Amino acid sequence: MGKRVLLIEDEPNIVEAVRYLLTREGWAVDTHSNGATALDAVARRRPDVIVLDAMLPGRSGFDILRDLRTAPDTSAIPVLMLTARGQRRDREMAEAAGASRFMTKPFSNSDIVDCLRELGGHDAA
Amino acid sequence: MSRTPSKRAAGPRIRARRRDLGIRQADLARTLGISASYLNLIEHDHRQVGGKLLSAIAAALDTDSGQLAEGAEGAQLDGLRAAAAQRPPGHQGDPLEDPEAIAARFPGWARLVTDQAARIAGLERALTEMNDRMTHDPFLSESLHDVLSSVTAIRSSSGILMGDGAMDAEWQARFHRNIHEDSQRLTESAQSLVAYLDGAAHPERTPMSPQEEVDAWLAERDFTFPAEGPDPDMAPPDTVGGAARALIADLLDTLRADAAALPADRVADAIARHGTDIPALAGEMGGDLHRLFRRLTLFPGGIGGSRAGLVICDATGVQTFRRPVSGFDLPRFGAGCALWPLYGALAAPAIPLYRQLETVGRTPRRFDAYAVALPHGVATFDTPPVFRSAMLILPARAQAQATLRVGAGCRICPHPDCTVRREPAIVALTG
Numbered sequence: 001m002g003k004r005v006l007l008i009e010d011e012p013n014i015v016e017a018v019r020y021l022l023t024r025e026g027w028a029v030d031t032h033s034n035g036a037t038a039l040d041a042v043a044r045r046r047p048d049v050i051v052l053d054a055m056l057p058g059r060s061g062f063d064i065l066r067d068l069r070t071a072p073d074t075s076a077i078p079v080l081m082l083t084a085r086g087q088r089r090d091r092e093m094a095e096a097a098g099a100s101r102f103m104t105k106p107f108s109n110s111d112i113v114d115c116l117r118e119l120g121g122h123d124a125a
Numbered sequence: 126m127s128r129t130p131s132k133r134a135a136g137p138r139i140r141a142r143r144r145d146l147g148i149r150q151a152d153l154a155r156t157l158g159i160s161a162s163y164l165n166l167i168e169h170d171h172r173q174v175g176g177k178l179l180s181a182i183a184a185a186l187d188t189d190s191g192q193l194a195e196g197a198e199g200a201q202l203d204g205l206r207a208a209a210a211q212r213p214p215g216h217q218g219d220p221l222e223d224p225e226a227i228a229a230r231f232p233g234w235a236r237l238v239t240d241q242a243a244r245i246a247g248l249e250r251a252l253t254e255m256n257d258r259m260t261h262d263p264f265l266s267e268s269l270h271d272v273l274s275s276v277t278a279i280r281s282s283s284g285i286l287m288g289d290g291a292m293d294a295e296w297q298a299r300f301h302r303n304i305h306e307d308s309q310r311l312t313e314s315a316q317s318l319v320a321y322l323d324g325a326a327h328p329e330r331t332p333m334s335p336q337e338e339v340d341a342w343l344a345e346r347d348f349t350f351p352a353e354g355p356d357p358d359m360a361p362p363d364t365v366g367g368a369a370r371a372l373i374a375d376l377l378d379t380l381r382a383d384a385a386a387l388p389a390d391r392v393a394d395a396i397a398r399h400g401t402d403i404p405a406l407a408g409e410m411g412g413d414l415h416r417l418f419r420r421l422t423l424f425p426g427g428i429g430g431s432r433a434g435l436v437i438c439d440a441t442g443v444q445t446f447r448r449p450v451s452g453f454d455l456p457r458f459g460a461g462c463a464l465w466p467l468y469g470a471l472a473a474p475a476i477p478l479y480r481q482l483e484t485v486g487r488t489p490r491r492f493d494a495y496a497v498a499l500p501h502g503v504a505t506f507d508t509p510p511v512f513r514s515a516m517l518i519l520p521a522r523a524q525a526q527a528t529l530r531v532g533a534g535c536r537i538c539p540h541p542d543c544t545v546r547r548e549p550a551i552v553a554l555t556g
Contacts, residue, residue: 011274013303017281020296055270084273106277109284 002026003120006047008038008064009082010056014105018051021109022116035059039067042074049120051112052099054083054090062097069098078119082107135179136170138193142186143168156185179488189520191452191488201228203454203537204239210536211242250334268318275311279304338369339376340447348448352393352425354384376446380423386412387420396421400429401519403495407477414477414497418517422448434492434518436467439501440511450518452490453482454533462531462538463545466496467516474498474512481525482518485532485540491521 005022009015010033019029032041036058042050050068054061061081068074081099083090094102101115143153150168154161157178166172174182175194183190205224212219228235282300285292342365361373387410399405403421406428410417415437421428422435434450442460449455461467466478477497483489495517500510532538535547541554 011278013278013307014274014281016299016303017278017285020285020300021281024290084270084277105273106280109281109288 002028003048004028004030004045005049005051005116005120006042006045007031007051008035008041008056008061009033009051009053010035011053017109018112021113025113025116027116027120033057035061035064038064042068042077047077049116050077050079051116052079052081054081054094062093065094065097065099080112080115080119135174135194136168139174139182139186140168142188142193146186148186153182153185157181175488189452189490191490194488201232201235201239203533204242205235206537207246207456208238208242211246247337250337254334264321265318268314268321271314272311272318275307275314278307279311282307335366335368335372336445338365339372342369342373343448348423349425350380350423352384352389354381357381380419383416383420386416389424392420392424396424396429401431401433401493401522403493403517403519404479407495413499415499415513415515418495418515419446422517428519431519435515436461436465436518437513437515438467438471439513440471442468442471445513446515450492450520452520453484453492453518454537456534456537461534463547464529464531464543465516466494467514470496470498470514470516471512474500481521481528482531483528485530485538485543489530491524491528493519493521493525 005027007015007018007022007029009018009031012033015031015033019031022029030041030045030047032038032045033056035056038052038056038059052061052065056064061083065079065081068077068079078100079098080101080103081094081097082103082105083094084105091102100119103111103115143150150164151161154164157164159178163172167174179190179194183193186193202224205228209221209224224235227238282304286297286300286304342362355377359377361370361377365373391410395406395409399409406421407414407417418435422433427433432450433448434453434455435446435448436444436455437446438444444455444461447455455461465482466480469480470476470478475498477495480494480496482492482494484492496514498512498514501513502508502511504510530540530543532540532543535543536550538546538550539554540546540550
């Protein structure tokens with residue numbers, strides 16, 4: 001049984017590519033594209049790992065991450081934060097908010113696949 | 126008391142002014158109630174002159190005591206003090222030679238230092254603005270976000286297509302289509318970015334903020350506009366950036382509206398009867414006091430021959446209009462003095478405020494300051510009114526009972542025991 005990853009990202013073509021890659025790696029991939037309802041999606045899907053974009057419509061990824069970290073149910077879920085701005089400030093904000101990993105766009109396919117493998121434990125693939 | 130060169134230089138200026146007016150030394154001495162030989166010593170800088178006597182000489186010679194005491198170096202002095210305020214952090218504590226001595230002995234160098242300090246400050250501002258723009262410009266950050274998102278999708282999709290491993294035709298077609306879509310999107314974002322940067326490159330070619338460009342334009346034309354207001358076909362100059370052009374266009378419209386509401390003959394007539402009696406002028410022409418302030422300040426020939434200064438700021442305290450008046454320093458950047466009625470008026474909106482001000486410094490000068498904060502724009506139940514404050518400054522008409530000692534901003538203000546000082550002065554404090 002593959003592990004579940006929830007991909008919270010609003011760019012449909014990125015979602016499609018990442019979903020394809022991770023599915024091929026053996027992940028069960030759920031996707032969600034709205035920041036405002038992202039926490040509900042996490043509660044419903046109960047993923048093992050979350051890939052979270054920093055800039056989402058409705059709500060910032062940083063805010064979502066902060067809430068995830070304060071709720072007991074979700075505080076331990078590994079989160080890979082994606083951002084289109086590689087600035088140090090974004091990285092610091094992500095770390096402060098409790099991101100497990102941080103990746104800037106555009107990332108390579110192997111980067112994200114390897115990263116998820118590490119976050120999810122080696123048994124995912 | 127130390128004899129500084131600029132004080133020494135007051136004598137020749139008194140002598141020159143007296144001769145210009147064709148007054149004999151003995152006659153001036155009699156008017157002043159001093160002996161002619163003592164006046165002679167003063168004129169040859171063998172005696173110091175200051176305080177009451179200097180004011181009396183200035184009055185007798187129909188000039189300003191500051192002009193006699195400081196002459197042209199006065200302006201350089203302020204510039205040098207401002208330059209000293211900008212010294213890098215590591216050098217703030219270094220002792221500086223007396224700026225008065227520098228300004229008097231090496232006026233050319235003093236001017237160079239002053240001009241360079243102004244330019245450095247301008248460049249620093251431009252840099253900060255560009256930095257702010259990169260960080261906060263919503264268009265720029267949105268466009269870059271679009272570019273990066275498209276590139277990410279293309280990179281990922283093409284990587285999938287190029288990868289080994291079997292892939293069914295349907296998926297292959299889908300990723301091809303996605304790449305095509307994203308490349309189109311990328312083209313659009315790239316093109317709009319180029320267009321934006323192209324357009325932005327020209328207006329910002331000068332290392333000045335738009336407000337500074339407006340100030341420079343106004344100073345260049347010496348704040349001169351026809352009594353009937355700017356001509357209908359008068360347009361902002363091409364030499365300034367787009368943002369400054371918009372500000373100037375707004376200003377011209379405002380001045381035209383001012384002139385229409387307060388016709389030239391009416392203003393001229395009121396000034397002829399009331400002179401610099403601002404309360405009387407306001408009582409007669411009333412209405413929008415900001416309009417009246419602007420109209421009076423920019424009226425050709427001034428207010429009965431007196432040149433008035435005018436500062437307008439918005440609710441954040443940022444100065445949006447600045448017409449300096451000789452002897453009353455208006456800092457080029459940053460806030461003024463917290464004691465200015467300009468700011469006090471913001472705390473009591475719509476209530477006109479009068480204060481007599483005395484500048485802090487070697488040659489204190491008195492000014493009448495009239496300030497009022499008025500709502501700008503139309504307030505609604507959803508939008509609170511935003512206030513703007515304006516302060517009209519005129520050389521004092523008469524000595525008021527109480528005066529308020531003010532400076533031109535803490536860094537270059539020598540007030541020794543100011544209770545509202547925000548930061549230490551970099552100039553020597555005076556009594």
